Amino acid sequence: MKPIILDVDTGIDDMMAIAYAAHSPELRLLGLTTQFGNVSTEEATRNTLYVLEMLGREDVPVYAGASKPFARPEVLGHAKHVHGEDGLGGALGGAAPKGQVGSMTAAEFMVDQVRRMPGEVTIIAVGPLTNLALAVQADPEFVRLVGQVVIMGGAATVPGNVTPYAEANTHSDPEAADYVFRSGLSITMVGLDVTMKTLLPRTKLQEWRNKETKLAHFMADAADFYMNAYETWNPGIGGCALHDPLAVGIVIDPSFCRVETMPIEVDVEDGAPTLGRTHVSETSSRSSDIHVCIEVDADRFLDHFMSRAVQA
Secondary structure: OEEEEEEEOOOHHHHHHHHHHHOOOOEEEEEEEEOOOOOOHHHHHHHHHHHHHHOOOOOOOEEEOOOOOOOOOOOOOOOHHHHOOOOOOOOOOOOOOOOOOOOOOHHHHHHHHHHHOOOOOEEEEOOOOHHHHHHHHHOOOHHHHOOEEEEEOOOOOOOOOOOOOOOHHHHHOHHHHHHHHOOOOOEEEEOHHHHOOOEEEHHHHHHHHOOOOHHHHHHHHHHHHHHHHHHHHOOOOOEEEOHHHHHHHHHHOHHHEEEEEEEEEEOOOOOOOOOOOEEEOOOOOOOEEEEEEEEEOHHHHHHHHHHHOOOO
């Protein structure tokens, strides 16, 4: 079992990633860390606690993290038009979790765990990279002690999804992404290059509804909202991308993606139209060698995800 920390900004695809990880015997969930992104940190923390309760995984601790960007004074915005007012497509229905967050911050928890298990811990970061940047900043040994970092974010060879250049997570905190990418961490980037090829078709939701469990219907309702959002900017797509679940998937089975090492630079110029862009650079001193996923076995991954995410 691989010990992992899952760093989330729990919206709908984060929810699916949490369920996928929780149901995968190859992974040992050390804890979940939360931050702003799709929703506020407070909302992401609430959603994370609630999803874990739905999964019967109250044993997994949750630690709240950054509520604002690494270097900027305020959050650029949330994605409630994509994930709904509650971040879960309305599926939360006003419910409140019973669990409580841990006493450490997200960054403190990351540092604590990698110090306890040097070289063993994998951090899967599927939101902005703020918590990870704070952990790197807090402990000079952190980079050496982490086993692997897998991020859902960026776009090396394709356009962005919140601007023509930038993917949502890197755009939410470009300075954090730049700091993390240049830190020396061993990073695998699961970006839009591959995640937009992992379509969960709307027709698959009936498989969840047929299970007739509270969890299955909760997941189906949330995913249905997410798919409706996708239709607004891509009419006829008939589903949604499995962004965050793919980052979990390649930790379970790295063969889901083909990876190439590329010198990646993050654009951080304030006010520039390319802010938050991750692109290949052969010359810049700000670039770092990143393992970039460029191809995905989408059908095999989808089958695997569907076999795990919602269980009877």
